[in-house]
Amino acid sequence: MRRKAALHNLGCKVNAYETESMRQMLEQAGYEIVPFEEQADVYVINTCSVTNIADRKSRQMIHRAKKRNPDSVVVAAGCYVQTSEEQARADEAIDLLIGNNKKHELAELLEHFWEEEKRGRYEKESSVEDIAQNQEYEELKVTGTGEHTRAFIKIQDGCNQFCSYCIIPYARGRVRSRKPEDVLWEVRTLAQNGYREIVLTGIHLSSYGVDFKPQEQSQEKDVNLLSLIRQVHEVEGIDRIRFGSLEPKIITEEFVKGLSELPKICPHFHLSLQSGCDDTLKRMNRKYTCEEYRAGCNLIRRYFSHPAITTDVIVGFPGETPEEFEVTRKFLKEIRFFEIHIFKYSMRKGTPAAQRKDQIPEEIKSARSDVLFEDLAEMNQEYLNWYREKEIEILMEEIVSFGEKKYFLGHTKEYVKAAILLPEGEEPDWENKLLKGRVVSLLKEHILLAERC
Numbered sequence: 070m071r072r073k074a075a076l077h078n079l080g081c082k083v084n085a086y087e088t089e090s091m092r093q094m095l096e097q098a099g100y101e102i103v104p105f106e107e108q109a110d111v112y113v114i115n116t117c118s119v120t121n122i123a124d125r126k127s128r129q130m131i132h133r134a135k136k137r138n139p140d141s142v143v144v145a146a147g148c149y150v151q152t153s154e155e156q157a158r159a160d161e162a163i164d165l166l167i168g169n170n171k172k173h174e175l176a177e178l179l180e181h182f183w184e185e186e187k188r189g190r191y192e193k194e195s196s197v198e199d200i201a202q203n204q205e206y207e208e209l210k211v212t213g214t215g216e217h218t219r220a221f222i223k224i225q226d227g228c229n230q231f232c233s234y235c236i237i238p239y240a241r242g243r244v245r246s247r248k249p250e251d252v253l254w255e256v257r258t259l260a261q262n263g264y265r266e267i268v269l270t271g272i273h274l275s276s277y278g279v280d281f282k283p284q285e286q287s288q289e290k291d292v293n294l295l296s297l298i299r300q301v302h303e304v305e306g307i308d309r310i311r312f313g314s315l316e317p318k319i320i321t322e323e324f325v326k327g328l329s330e331l332p333k334i335c336p337h338f339h340l341s342l343q344s345g346c347d348d349t350l351k352r353m354n355r356k357y358t359c360e361e362y363r364a365g366c367n368l369i370r371r372y373f374s375h376p377a378i379t380t381d382v383i384v385g386f387p388g389e390t391p392e393e394f395e396v397t398r399k400f401l402k403e404i405r406f407f408e409i410h411i412f413k414y415s416m417r418k419g420t421p422a423a424q425r426k427d428q429i430p431e432e433i434k435s436a437r438s439d440v441l442f443e444d445l446a447e448m449n450q451e452y453l454n455w456y457r458e459k460e461i462e463i464l465m466e467e468i469v470s471f472g473e474k475k476y477f478l479g480h481t482k483e484y485v486k487a488a489i490l491l492p493e494g495e496e497p498d499w500e501n502k503l504l505k506g507r508v509v510s511l512l513k514e515h516i517l518l519a520e521r522c
């Protein structure tokens with residue numbers, strides 16, 4: 070009888086990639102994959118630990134699994150296990166602990182667990198190491214992803230930045246980059262399986278290649294993010310290349326000019342800012358100034374027409390005065406972002422910022438966050454209005470309904486949602502197709518409405 074396995078992912082795109090790879094590992098090992106809500110013999114929860122709330126949600130999903138089937142084997146994997154190993158070890162709902170860099174052992178560890186069980190022995194299994202000491206990139210593979218049009222692939226792990234509010238370097242260890250040949254194998258495989266858009270992701274993508282030793286560098290040139298993107302660009306069948314969050318420091322003339330020479334590059338730059346005030350950036354231990362950030366955005370706008378520049382901002386970071394907040398607000402308005410992910414600072418146990426005495430009250434954080442959402446609404450509309458009467462290319466994803474009408478929805482290269490109205494009663498097979506359209510208006514707030522051309 071095939072054993073049933075169910076997986077649940079928490080957190081970032083890197084986690085989602087790893088969960089997909091673990092799902093494929095279990096399928097290859099003969100398990101039947103069932104939805105997480107169903108009864109299963111094995112439950113795998115790929116946990117997140119970016120905030121205290123993420124820790125709590127990870128524990129909730131673990132306990133929900135054990136409650137769903139008390140006889141099941143519950144596997145807790147990833148960042149929560151890495152940062153709270155003792156607590157996870159003491160948690161009776163967990164049967165198997167897998168730390169970061171050990172997910173490739175999942176099927177083997179489970180096999181050993183079943184062997185022991187057959188012998189009437191039960192022992193909590195654990196494979197967790199001191200991630201800070203690990204130099205080796207954990208090679209995992211996917212041949213497809215949960216989505217049908219774009220595939221997120223992991224090319225890098227770990228972070229050496231130690232921003233004062235962030236626990237990730239303690240959960241993910243030091244920077245480790247994936248070999249270019251392994252990345253290219255995966256991109257080719259995904260292209261053969263019909264994926265047209267690739268999203269390169271990592272924990273600190275901008276550090277890709279910094280850990281390669283001289284002998285791992287190829288004769289003629291350094292292996293870094295740009296050189297890797299150039300190689301991915303040559304893969305047939307891939308029409309669009311996107312990348313995850315970038316650090317301002319990587320935005321150099323050479324990097325941006327190099328990207329602008331590659332037609333498949335999607336001009337969507339998620340440049341993580343966090344604050345628009347240099348004093349706040351210093352307390353966050355961020356490694357750039359607002360002037361450098363501004364210069365990077367100007368560079369991108371020099372080489373790309375109407376690029377989408379998006380970012381992350383933390384409001385209410387310890388010590389943020391009303392004056393500092395106004396400096397941030399002014400800076401955001403000056404840069405004119407398409408999208409801003411606005412986060413209220415949340416204290417993360419185990420980080421330097423959590424020790425600070427000058428914490429900001431929740432109500433002030435909320436007030437500042439509300440102000441930025443208002444500013445963002447205006448910037449967002451301004452960015453979208455630019456498209457009126459313009460020709461766009463949409464990678465089609467799915468049919469959606471608004472009221473009585475049906476539309477085919479997808480994304481432009483700038484990652485703007487766009488839709489084409491479908492003729493009454495027709496459902497053309499446009500999924501994963503690249504279609505051209507002329508923007509006639511906005512459909513809902515954030516969706517461009519286009520007519521085919």
Ligand code: SF4
Pocket residue numbers: 228229230231232235236237238272273
């Ligand atoms: S760059 Fe900073 S915020 Fe990002 S993962 Fe590294 S330490 Fe965390």
